[in-house]
Structure formats: structure tokens, C-alpha cells
Amino acid sequence: MSGGTPRANARKKAGEASSQRGSGGGEPSARVSTARRELVENELYEHATRLFAERGFAGTSLQDIADALGITRPALYYYVKSKDELLAKLVTEVTNGPLDELSELAARSELDPVAKLRGVVEVIVARRATQPARFRLLIRSEAELPEELTAAYADSRRAVLKTIAGVIEAGVRTGQFRPVDSRIAALGVLGMCNWVAWWFHPGGRDTTETVIEQLSDMAVGALRRADHHVLDGAGPTAALKMLREDLDYLERILDL
Numbered sequence: 001m002s003g004g005t006p007r008a009n010a011r012k013k014a015g016e017a018s019s020q021r022g023s024g025g026g027e028p029s030a031r032v033s034t035a036r037r038e039l040v041e042n043e044l045y046e047h048a049t050r051l052f053a054e055r056g057f058a059g060t061s062l063q064d065i066a067d068a069l070g071i072t073r074p075a076l077y078y079y080v081k082s083k084d085e086l087l088a089k090l091v092t093e094v095t096n097g098p099l100d101e102l103s104e105l106a107a108r109s110e111l112d113p114v115a116k117l118r119g120v121v122e123v124i125v126a127r128r129a130t131q132p133a134r135f136r137l138l139i140r141s142e143a144e145l146p147e148e149l150t151a152a153y154a155d156s157r158r159a160v161l162k163t164i165a166g167v168i169e170a171g172v173r174t175g176q177f178r179p180v181d182s183r184i185a186a187l188g189v190l191g192m193c194n195w196v197a198w199w200f201h202p203g204g205r206d207t208t209e210t211v212i213e214q215l216s217d218m219a220v221g222a223l224r225r226a227d228h229h230v231l232d233g234a235g236p237t238a239a240l241k242m243l244r245e246d247l248d249y250l251e252r253i254l255d256l
Contacts, residue, residue, distance in 0.1 A: 037079075044069055044079055048086050049133045057087060057141040084146055091149050094138045095156035098127055102163045113171030114224070117189070118216040120164055124193035125215055129208045132197040161186050168223060177223040189219050 047068040051060045062083060066076040080086045105111070105119045128135055138153070145153060165186035171177030192215060200211060 040069075041079055044076075045086075045090065049090060049137050052087070052090075052141055053133045053137040057083065057144040087141065087145070088149055090134060091138055091145065091153060094127075094131070094134050095153055098123055099156055099160050099163070102160060106163050106167055113167055113174060113176050114220055116167045117171065117219055117223070120167060120189065121193055121216040121219050122212050124190070125196050125212045126208060128194060128197040129200045129202070129211060132200065135194065135197040161190065164189055171223065176225060178225050180223065185223060188222070192219065 044065065048060075048065050051064055051068060055064075060083070062076060062080075063073050065086075066073045069076065101123045102120060105116055105123065108116070111119070142150075142153070161183070165182040168177060168180070168185045168189075169182040172179055172182065196211060196215075200206070200208075202208070
């Protein structure tokens with residue numbers, strides 16, 4: 001039975017891969033299984049994420065990452081060619097992952113806007129709670145991203161915001177949500193969810209499921225249209241206020 005720490009095992013696997021690469025005896029991928037490579041790569045990404053988040057992109061070297069992983073820098077080149085390549089993978093994962101899920105959610109015709117908004121919160125909070133360091137890394141390194149990554153990141157952010165705003169706008173049209181500015185509301189929901197990456201601690205008092213449930217209730221509660229009998233009292237007063245809200249909303253969209 002094999003033993004040793006995860007770092008020692010990763011170092012051994014990386015060393016073997018590096019040795020095979022230089023032996024000229026064929027392609028390394030023919031002898032190093034996909035499972036082994038993924039194991040080392042996952043550990044590599046975790047260490048890189050932590051170091052980038054702590055020190056910033058410019059303040060972290062490939063040697064720092066190799067040291068954290070417990071392998072030599074030449075061995076590290078088997079898995080990644082540059083910091084830019086490594087950062088690109090992490091940024092793509094953080095930005096495109098939620099967008100793909102949110103787009104699929106928004107397209108589900110069997111869900112009403114309330115259910116979709118709850119789904120939006122679940123998708124974003126789950127990612128921020130389970131991979132907080134990767135999101136913090138993206139925010140901290142935003143100013144240091146290569147130009148092509150900056151453009152891709154900006155496009156992804158706009159697409160996420162547009163998708164959430166579309167869900168809210170649909171709720172306004174169906175009368176389930178109050179007539180609000182959908183973009184401002186979407187920014188509020190997104191900000192509330194993203195902030196989880198800074199304050200949530202796995203294994204603490206709250207579980208991910210508890211946080212998702214409460215933040216979902218807060219998002220829906222802030223936007224859901226109240227029943228007329230609890231809207232500033234009952235009867236004509238409540239009805240007039242609702243009509244004023246509708247008129248204000250119509251004036252806004254007619255001015256667009």
C-alpha cells in the first residue's frame with residue numbers, strides 16, 4: 001500500500017512526468033493516466049488560487065507555486081506553461097461557469113420568475129460558498145488581467161447581469177414583482193450573493209443550504225409585489241398606491 005502526504009505524492013507524480021518527458025521514450029500522456037494528471041492539476045490550481053488571492057498575480061511567481069506544490073519549477077512546466085495560462089483557466093472557470101448555469105435556468109419555461117430568481121441565488125451563492133478563494137482572486141487580480149482576459153471578463157459580467165435583470169423584468173411584467181428598475185435590482189441581488197465569498201466559512205454555524213435559503217427569501221421578499229390588503233392598509237388607499245406604482249413604471253419604460 002502506498003503512503004506519504006498528498007504533497008509528497010504530487011511531487012512524486014510530477015517528478016515522474018517530468019522525467020518521462022525528457023527521456024524521449026514517447027509521449028508522457030501515454031504513461032501518465034488522466035486521473036493522475038487531474039489530481040496534480042487540481043492541487044496546482046488550489047495552491048495557485050490561494051497564492052494569487054493572498055499576494056496578487058504580479059506578486060506570485062511560478063517558483064512560489066512550485067514550492068507550494070512541493071515540486072521543482074521544471075516539473076511544473078509539464079502542467080502549465082506560464083502564469084497567464086494558469087490565470088486564464090481560473091478566470092474562465094469563475095466567470096463562464098455561473099453564466100452557463102444562469103442561462104440554462106432563465107430558459108426553463110416551466111419555472112415562473114419567482115422560482116428563477118431563487119435559482120439565480122442558489123447558483124451564485126453555491127459557487128461563492130464552495131470556491132470563495134477563486135472569486136476573491138478574480139476581484140483582487142482584476143487590474144492585472146491580460147487585455148484579452150479583461151475583455152472576456154467584462155463581457156461575462158454584462159451577460160450575467162443581463163440574465164438576472166431579464167428574470168426580474170419578467171417578474172415585473174407578470175405582476176409578481178414590484179415595478180422596479182430591473183438593472184438596479186439585478187445589481188443588488190448579484191452584490192448580495194457575491195459578498196458571500198468574503199464572509200461565509202464552511203464548517204461554521206451556517207451551512208451553504210441555510211445561506212441559500214435565507215438569501216433567496218430576501219431577494220424574493222425585496223421584489224415580490226405585496227398583496228393589496230397589506231400595502232399601506234386595505235381598500236382604496238392600497239389600490240391607489242399600486243396604480244401609482246404601475247403608472248411610474250409605464251412612464252419609465254416609455255421614456256427609454
